Structures are given as C-alpha cells and as structure tokens.
Amino acid sequence: MTHRSRLAALVIDCKTDDLDAAGAFWAAALGLEVRPAAPNYVDLGSVGGLHVEVQTVDHESRVHLDIAADDIPAEVARLETLGARKVAEVKTWTIMEAPTGQRFCIIQGRSDAFRATANVWED
Amino acid sequence: MTHRSRLAALVIDCKTDDLDAAGAFWAAALGLEVRPAAPNYVDLGSVGGLHVEVQTVDHESRVHLDIAADDIPAEVARLETLGARKVAEVKTWTIMEAPTGQRFCIIQGRSDAFRATANVWED
Numbered sequence: 001m002t003h004r005s006r007l008a009a010l011v012i013d014c015k016t017d018d019l020d021a022a023g024a025f026w027a028a029a030l031g032l033e034v035r036p037a038a039p040n041y042v043d044l045g046s047v048g049g050l051h052v053e054v055q056t057v058d059h060e061s062r063v064h065l066d067i068a069a070d071d072i073p074a075e076v077a078r079l080e081t082l083g084a085r086k087v088a089e090v091k092t093w094t095i096m097e098a099p100t101g102q103r104f105c106i107i108q109g110r111s112d113a114f115r116a117t118a119n120v121w122e123d
Numbered sequence: 124m125t126h127r128s129r130l131a132a133l134v135i136d137c138k139t140d141d142l143d144a145a146g147a148f149w150a151a152a153l154g155l156e157v158r159p160a161a162p163n164y165v166d167l168g169s170v171g172g173l174h175v176e177v178q179t180v181d182h183e184s185r186v187h188l189d190i191a192a193d194d195i196p197a198e199v200a201r202l203e204t205l206g207a208r209k210v211a212e213v214k215t216w217t218i219m220e221a222p223t224g225q226r227f228c229i230i231q232g233r234s235d236a237f238r239a240t241a242n243v244w245e246d
Contacts, residue, residue, distance in 0.1 A: 025221060029190065067152065082152060083148055098148060100149070101138060
C-alpha cells in the first residue's frame with residue numbers, strides 16, 4: 001500500500017478578536033488578497049503551491065504548517081514513526097506535535113493538484 | 124520610486140542542540156532533502172516557490188516567515204505603515220513583529236526569480 005502527502009498550507013494563527021484587521025495586515029504584508037472563508041478564518045490564496053490562511057485562535061499567535069494527505073491515519077502513523085506525536089483529532093484534521101516542539105496539522109488532500117505534486121510513501 | 128517584495132521562505136526554528144535530528148525530522152515529514160548550509164541551519168530546498176530551512180534557536184520552537192525585498196529599508200517602512208514594528212537589525216536581515224504578534228524577517232531579494240515573482244510597491 002502507498003499513501004501521498006505534501007506540505008499544503010501556512011496558517012497564520014492570530015490571538016485576536018479582530019479577524020478583519022489580522023487578515024488585512026497579512027494580505028498587505030504578503031501582497032495577497034483577502035477572501036473571507038468562514039467566521040474565524042480568511043483565505044489569502046496561494047504563494048507558489050502553498051495555501052495561506054489567517055485564523056483567529058485562543059492560544060498565542062504563531063504560524064503553523066498543514067500537511068495534506070490522502071490517508072490521514074497512514075500519514076499520522078508515518079509521522080509518529082519519525083518521532084511526532086498525535087495531539088488531537090478535530091473535525092476533519094489531526095493536530096500533531098513535532099519532536100522539535102512545533103504543532104502542525106494533517107488535513108485531507110483530495111485535489112488533482114495534490115495528487116500530482118504529493119510525495120508517495122510506502123506504508 | 125518603487126520596490127519589490129514577496130513571501131520567500133519558511134524558517135522552522137528549533138530549540139535544540141541536535142540540528143541533524145531536527146533537519147532529518149522535517150525533511151522526512153515534508154518529503155524534502157537535507158542540504159547542510161551553515162553550522163546552525165540546514166536548507167531543505169523549496170516547496171512551490173518557497174524556500175524551507177530548519178535552524179537552531181535559543182527561544183521557543185516556532186515557524187517564522189521571511190519576506191524578501193530588493194530594498195529592505197523601504198520594505199520595513201511599508202510594513203511599519205501597516206502596523207508592524209521593527210525589532211532588530213541582524214547581519215543582513217531585519218526582524219519585525221506583526222500587529223498580530225508573530226515575528227518575521229525581511230531578507231535581501233536579489234535573484235531573477237525574485238524579481239519575476241515579487242510584488243511591486245509604490246514608495
């Protein structure tokens with residue numbers, strides 16, 4: 001069996017109640033356009049092949065990476081073998097923590113672009 | 124006058140003495156290759172048009188963004204107008220803090236690829 005994964009997104013986590021201001025700053029800073037997506041996040045489109053989002057959070061502000069995978073349990077298992085640990089399953093994604101301390105998420109990868117550009121892993 | 128800037132890199136800051144292990148984890152997690160670059164960082168190449176690096180730091184582990192600019196003082200001034208503040212000048216780069224709290228760096232952009240893909244700003 002194989003599965004696929006790739007670095008898919010940068011998520012700019014902002015501890016703020018003012019999502020509009022946070023989205024406006026990061027869009028202007030990075031030269032991107034704000035596209036409101038949901039009550040707690042805005043989509044800034046893509047840079048290269050990476051999606052950029054700004055969201056409001058309760059924890060301290062940071063930037064986190066999303067890895068897309070076509071088989072989330074297989075990707076979580078692969079990353080656990082590398083030394084990461086599973087923190088939580090939330091809706092359709094899984095939060096993990098790297099051995100170096102950063103949290104990141106595993107999200108579902110489904111698009112043709114994802115399949116064309118993802119790494120293929122032997123399970 | 125104009126200047127140019129673009130989101131150029133993801134830097135994975137790791138509070139660790141073991142750069143080799145940190146680089147190995149992130150390379151394997153993201154499907155990239157480790158290319159040792161300097162005593163305190165490794166180059167993982169590019170995803171899309173974004174450069175990915177892992178470095179050792181004394182502060183808590185995090186991920187930070189680098190914005191490349193062909194005129195760093197002009198880019199710092201542009202970002203200050205947007206609400207960011209300058210934290211420090213270090214060697215060839217400037218550390219800034221977003222109004223939403225994340226630190227990021229302004230680095231020199233010089234390549235043809237940079238010029239071809241950067242945003243152009245009126246100063």
